[in-house]
Amino acid sequence: MGQKVISKAVIKRLPRYYRYLGELLDAGVERISSGELSQQMKVTASQIRQDLNNFGGFGQQGYGYNVYYLRTEIAKILGLDRPHKMIIIGAGNLGQALANYAKFEKNSFHVVGLFDNNKALKRKMVRDIPIMMIDELPGFLQKNDVEIAALTLPKENAIDMAQILVENGIHAIWNFAHTDLNLVVPKTVAVQNVHLSESLMRLSYNLKTLEEEGKIK
Amino acid sequence: MGQKVISKAVIKRLPRYYRYLGELLDAGVERISSGELSQQMKVTASQIRQDLNNFGGFGQQGYGYNVYYLRTEIAKILGLDRPHKMIIIGAGNLGQALANYAKFEKNSFHVVGLFDNNKALKRKMVRDIPIMMIDELPGFLQKNDVEIAALTLPKENAIDMAQILVENGIHAIWNFAHTDLNLVVPKTVAVQNVHLSESLMRLSYNLKTLEEEGKIK
DNA sequence: TAGATTGTTAATCGATTAACAATC
DNA sequence: TAGATTGTTAATCGATTAACAATC
Structure with a gap:
């Protein structure tokens, strides 16, 4: 303290x-x-x-x-000295990539579920992780002690989803949607925004700068 | 100047x-x-x-x-006012996610090819983008004016691949491998490292801090 | 013209680097 | 003990904020 x-x-x-x-x-x-x-x-x-x-x-x-x-x-x-249960909202390519990715840190992050609203994915598995439907989410969170949620959704849905997650006891959001969730979520919830497009734009800026300095071509 | x-x-x-x-x-x-x-x-x-x-x-x-x-x-x-041709090395989930992602910025980034060494993927398409084999890469770069390469590979392969890319005229690398490519590549090549694991660790740190401050549970 | 808001200089704050005494 | 290297204080550097004159 x-x-x-x-x-x-x-x-x-x-x-x-x-x-x-x-x-x-x-x-x-x-x-x-x-x-x-x-x-x-x-x-x-x-x-x-x-x-x-x-x-x-x-x-x-x-x-x-x-x-x-x-x-x-x-x-x-x-905080890598203990396991954190994690879910991923959005089972597209990025969501599935993260499902594998998070295992990298062996004992720290356990992906326990993927959620999507595409019914074609229902009951499928990604590695050993089940894909569930969004409407199953509140029940799942009630039963399981999940701390972290990764959000790989269009920005239109991300804010509402964050609300639902917070209401159901999620304490940390790893946000890949194109919006700043930390401005929207209470301060008692940790947020990391990953804006891949911003990273690509910075790369573009650096590329342009090298050109202008005559270091390219 | x-x-x-x-x-x-x-x-x-x-x-x-x-x-x-x-x-x-x-x-x-x-x-x-x-x-x-x-x-x-x-x-x-x-x-x-x-x-x-x-x-x-x-x-x-x-x-x-x-x-x-x-x-x-x-x-x-x-530098978003003109198109940049881009390739993606590694056609796994992350590579495919980026292929869709880069289109977000409509007229700025054109993904013209995905490369992998998994023969099962040969000649497949992701959206309208062909997956090619790594050995086709130098020839492809010779024929096409590609500026940017995204790297979604295990770190063991990333450094060698960066070398090959630079030799074949790539000017910018968007690196998702777990290594700092900018320390390895000449300064005439722009590099942006995206270390997703670092972002997740910061989230974990913030989560732990909230806990310690008694703001959770 | 009066009001609004920029562009820009000056003041403050915070982060990085340098230096060195403490100590293994 | 002598040498090495940390821990920590002090100096520097850079980035942010405040203030206000310029100007639309």
């Missing part, structure tokens, strides 16, 4: 540290200094030390950081 | 302005002030005016901004 608020910039970097530490672990590296890690990740050693110190001292003077220990601690910070 | 470098923070916000302006346009709104827009987008009016002024004066004192004009100008800045 009364915990220090960690800046968004720091939180944004944590998953990247987590990924690099995983790769180091796979490569059999036991310890690493902020200096070495900074070279690999192309950030400053100072930033790494500052970031980590937001959460307490994970390193040791004269030694550096133990890779396994540091990774475990970051996992805890990110 | 010798153009002012625009900060990443500004570029990151442009697509969001573009989206809101599109919605205003659909709603038949003709003009808007930075103050009104700031309320809708939950940012400061000051930031909107500062951001836009990086590119020149799009507004008019006492009037505000013409929605259609401003949107058109932002489109130009982002």
Whole structure:
């Protein structure tokens, strides 16, 4: 309680540290200094030390950081140390892609259901995950302790669906619809908006900039 | 030439302005002030005016901004005013999802081919887009003027594939593999990394924080 | 003209980097 | 112990916000 608020910039970097530490672990590296890690990740050693110190001292003077220990601690910070049940609303290509994707983080995210309103999909399975109809959703949420819902829907339906999800006890929404759900949902629900189109537009901007600088063609 | 470098923070916000302006346009709104827009987008009016002024004066004192004009100008800045040919490497669920997705921006991104090494997919079509084999890729790039490649591959293959793409004249990579391609590819190629797992981890962090603050359950 | 709202400069805030004392 | 490297404070840098003169 009364915990220090960690800046968004720091939180944004944590998953990247987590990924690099995983790769180091796979490569059999036991310890690493902020200096070495900074070279690999192309950030400053100072930033790494500052970031980590937001959460307490994970390193040791004269030694550096133990890779396994540091990774475990970051996992805890990110809440990856326990399973989260997740459902996916929208069983199209993106929904199905996420169903596979979320398994990546082995013990953290369990996709327990896909929902769609296309009756042709009813009772089908994606891997071992059943596709259910939207009208089964409230009942399903009542029976199962689901924390996270991924939304891969047209934006017209996303806001109403978010409402339904919140009413039925969902605590986190991973939103792929073209709208900013966090402006619509109560602050007691975590929201991450993934706007793929924005990413593509930034790529387009960068491409255009390279052209204008004469670095292309 | 010798153009002012625009900060990443500004570029990151442009697509969001573009989206809101599109919605205003659909709603038949003709003009808007930075103050009104700031309320809708939950940012400061000051930031909107500062951001836009990086590119020149799009507004008019006492009037505000013409929605259609401003949107058109932002489109130009982002390079959305001309078509970009795009291919997708990896014809799994994510690749196919992107094939539909990229069409969203009507005249900006044309997906002209999907590539995979799964022979079962050979010669299939996704919508009107042919799936081709990876070994056909260099020939295809030689014949077609493709600027952008989306990469939906396991990370093991992504780096080699990026190399091949760059050698064959690709200028922009939209990377969905779990690795930082921008650290690997020459600076004359634009890269946007989309790390979905990082987004999910941030969601998990926010969820955990809400729990700890006692706002859940 | 008076009112509204931009464009732009100046002030503030926050994040990053540098430096170094603490300590393993 | 000497050397290495963290943890942490101080300095710098950049981004955001506030303020207001310019101007439609």
